[in-house]
Amino acid sequence: MERKTPLYEMHRKYHGKMVPFAGYLLPIQYEEGIIKEHMAVRTGAGLFDVSHMGEIICKGTDALENLQRMLTNDFTGMADGQARYSPMCNEMGGTVDDLIVYKKKAEEYFIVVNASNKEKDYRWMLDHKFGEVVFEDISDDITQIALQGPKSQEILRKLTGDIPEKYYYGNFNGRVAQIPCIVSRTGYTGEDGFELYLDNTYAETMWETLMEAGKEYGLIPCGLGARDTLRLEAGMPLYGHEMNDEINPVETGLGFAVKMKKEDFIGKSHLPDKDSLLRKRVGLKVTGRGIIREQEEVLVNGKKAGFTTSGTHCPYLGYPAAMAILDKEYAIEGTKVTVIVRGRDVEAEVVPLPFYKKSK
Template sequence: MSEEKLLRTSLYDTHVKYGGKIVPFAGWELPVEYKTGVIAEHMAVRTKAGMFDVSHMGEILCKGPDALKNLNMILTNDYSGMHDGQARYSPMCNEQGGVVDDLIVYKKNDQEYLMVVNAANKDKDFAWVKAHQSGDVEFEDISDTIGQIALQGPLAKGILKKITAVENIPAEYYACTFDRDVAGVKCMISTTGYTGEDGVEIYMPMEDAPKIYEALMAAGKDEGLIPCGLGARDTLRLEAGMPLYGHEMDDTVSPREAGLGIFVKMDKEDFIGKDAIEKIGKPPKRRKIGLKVTGRGIIREHQDVYQDGKKIGVTTSGTHCPYLNHAFAAALVETDKRDPGTKVEVDVRGRMVEAEIVKMPFYKRAD
């Protein structure tokens, strides 16, 4: 049985040019880090600017008179009342209340929305929305035609302003502009990201991604902009307390358990998973918590968490966070065992490592 051929974004040669260490990820060949290393890339995003190729993400168009009706049935958040150019995050649940995926929806107009989903889930998500569509609506997978670059950090917008007009960049958070000229290419610009920093995500025709990437590198040369890989993307999102599908949530974990209850609108008439989430109850039996390592060692995912010798849950992510210069982790534990300051132990390959429950996010940028 032959191995499935890995895909490459249009920026593959660009990553090689800049010294990216290429690894397999979600069916793609992508850079995990560059010669600068994960720590330097992480710190660049926190203090200056960093750039990520996220062209592997999936894009699904939702079009038609019943587009809004479908989004409100398929997703747990409420998409009513959005203005054109607004973005909104949501889990997408199955009938058991577990999370099929988490995603962002961008509104172009009343009859056209763009759904951006996780790369590893793209085919599953597209099949899911097609299987649950109703009325006059069309879902179209346009992932192969779209490139996406994330420019993140306190200097990100200033760098972007060098290659596009300032009015092309949305003024508010979680907003977007469509068909705007960036370095001679028609792009969508959104004030979103997965790092906990200020910044933008830029969508363009896949074949134009190298041109935009090089234009941004040139514009950011004096500001300390550097290419960043998957390693820094993961340490940044965990430091900022952001969930990752397959870790903090999956088909068996409800949004409330994953700490995403704010994005579940139970006052909506109906949505897939609503009945199950009601039965799970509030608060649910387990919840996501943050852990700060107080002993020696690094906590990773899938490690058992103990309190007073009794197992109370399991870790979902964990690493050393470069900006905070400390080891942290996220975990799913019994709801009544989640008070900040609670001392716990984590079984790290047979060795018990002391930790303390703390509030999330671990890092929050100053506005």
């Protein structure tokens, strides 16, 4: 039976269309619809309930060494409040998950993991921990709200001065409208934005306070549908689509977060370098007629070249697009491909990622 987030009654109040997702009942969209929600985030601001995500505390004298061993990125040299993105690999180099690690203070880290993987990730960490370290799953106590879009900072400035100036930083002692919370300058939409982490008891008050503050900026609530179209338009990978236990982070274009020069980490010996990479993630712009979805065969001159991982119509850009894993020889900008969609050929072309990038 699906669980309800602390904001469930808010979704009902704002007429969210509820669907099961990652073990929770969450809004796929609200009255405005996915396209209007998507455009609100691109041009103004949108508010998302992402309380289904997981939060794990890692602390102890060996906390850093555990992160260095379990994750592909390098967590040395971080300032308090700084965040770093990282894949977490299995022994064969496949991806267990991708996550964000914040350094709260010396010997204590705050880890945010994907909703569908939080139990798996927590078990993985417990099974591979060593030395003086404690991992604690605090997901059930935390509400996470994402305020995203070019107007998000103006909205938040009405309620707090505790705003991180730099991207991928969090203020662990923040207050928004006097509510204690972590204020993080992060997001999953391709826009400037913030993610707020707070105690469940303040969830509804925070939601309503943000909605009221954002009224003059056209702030609207947004659901899972817009969250997916936004991240795809911005070329952001999603676990279970662009990466999984069989797709490694280098193939999916996350080499920037794989530090092969650091000491050994789980899966390192099985990860390819640029010269030995056999396949890679690319963008596909549909040039024919049709919408491409996930797990559809991609052909080049009648020969299988790979498979799609995600696809949709991009509301802001105005055309259908997809991401795919293609054999390296075909993963070249300008390559013409054919995608088999329900037995029908849909023509597309390899293009650079991301499809959309916000203007400075």
